[in-house]
Amino acid sequence: MDKNKTVEILKKYDFKFTKSLGQNFLIDDRVLDDIIESSNISKDDIVIEIGPGFGALTRKLLGKAKKVIAIELDSSLIPILEEELEEFDNLEIINEDALKYDFNNLNTEGSKFKIVANLPYYITTPILSKLIDYRNIISSITIMIQEEVARRIVSKPNSKDYGALSIYIQLYCNTSTVTKVKSTAFMPQPKVDSQVIKLEFLDKPKVDLINEEYFFKIVRSSFNQRRKTLSNSLKSLGLSKEDLMKSFEVSDIDPIRRGETLSIEEFALLSNNMVKIK
Numbered sequence: 001m002d003k004n005k006t007v008e009i010l011k012k013y014d015f016k017f018t019k020s021l022g023q024n025f026l027i028d029d030r031v032l033d034d035i036i037e038s039s040n041i042s043k044d045d046i047v048i049e050i051g052p053g054f055g056a057l058t059r060k061l062l063g064k065a066k067k068v069i070a071i072e073l074d075s076s077l078i079p080i081l082e083e084e085l086e087e088f089d090n091l092e093i094i095n096e097d098a099l100k101y102d103f104n105n106l107n108t109e110g111s112k113f114k115i116v117a118n119l120p121y122y123i124t125t126p127i128l129s130k131l132i133d134y135r136n137i138i139s140s141i142t143i144m145i146q147e148e149v150a151r152r153i154v155s156k157p158n159s160k161d162y163g164a165l166s167i168y169i170q171l172y173c174n175t176s177t178v179t180k181v182k183s184t185a186f187m188p189q190p191k192v193d194s195q196v197i198k199l200e201f202l203d204k205p206k207v208d209l210i211n212e213e214y215f216f217k218i219v220r221s222s223f224n225q226r227r228k229t230l231s232n233s234l235k236s237l238g239l240s241k242e243d244l245m246k247s248f249e250v251s252d253i254d255p256i257r258r259g260e261t262l263s264i265e266e267f268a269l270l271s272n273n274m275v276k277i278k
């Protein structure tokens with residue numbers, strides 16, 4: 001959907017954007033095509049789209065997928081979507097908050113869902129956390145999000161963007177950057193640039209963890225003050241200094257390293273050893 005078409009729909013329905021709902025609609029067809037191509041949708045797939053807006057992405061998805069389930073919070077958009085996309089019989093529109101909706105209510109029809117969305121940015125982290133919780137019924141997520149968060153999600157060790165969010169997502173998914181998108185591709189124009197990223201769920205978490213909660217506690221503490229060494233960051237996690245040093249030693253990790261240098265595998269090794277020694 002280009003700028004002219006978006007303006008036409010705006011006028012036709014006298015629609016007013018709601019900033020608090022993250023309503024920045026895509027007006028660049030090339031970006032829509034990049035999202036479609038990278039999401040790798042076929043006629044076997046059921047796609048869940050979060051936040052269809054005027055249906056720019058939805059229309060393209062409908063042409064590729066077996067079915068599209070579009071979850072939109074803004075009830076004033078529902079009649080617009082129904083009218084603009086009336087020629088499609090493979091669309092289901094759900095007027096709900098995607099953060100609250102129980103995806104188990106939806107029928108996967110024997111395969112897993114693919115999630116595709118130009119996300120409202122205010123829900124990025126909570127929705128990702130929710131989608132991870134539903135990973136048994138989701139195979140991949142292709143999303144447009146703000147650039148700064150996208151970089152944090154795909155980052156590898158020894159980069160300034162690598163942190164607890166990178167580890168959280170990469171524990172469950174292979175991550176990749178699809179394309180960078182300038183703020184001029186949206187109406188109204190947001191303040192920041194965006195990126196499309198793709199997350200593909202692994203069959204099982206990337207590493208074996210004795211205690212997942214403790215692993216994340218260690219990860220968060222290691223990045224709390226990025227300049228601190230691991231031995232300083234992990235002081236208050238219930239181990240004596242001696243036991244903490246022993247955990248570093250059996251894990252073959254130098255305690256003067258900083259959290260940002262550790263791979264997920266090293267964090268897993270360290271946390272498993274800390275759990276055993278504790």
Ligand code: SAM
Binds near residue numbers: 055072118120
């Ligand atoms: N997909 C359209 C596009 O690409 O042009 C619109 C994307 S716009 C960035 C985000 C959309 O998400 C808006 O339509 C907004 O109303 C909707 N939205 C906001 N919060 C939502 C929520 N919690 N659940 C479902 N939809 C939401």
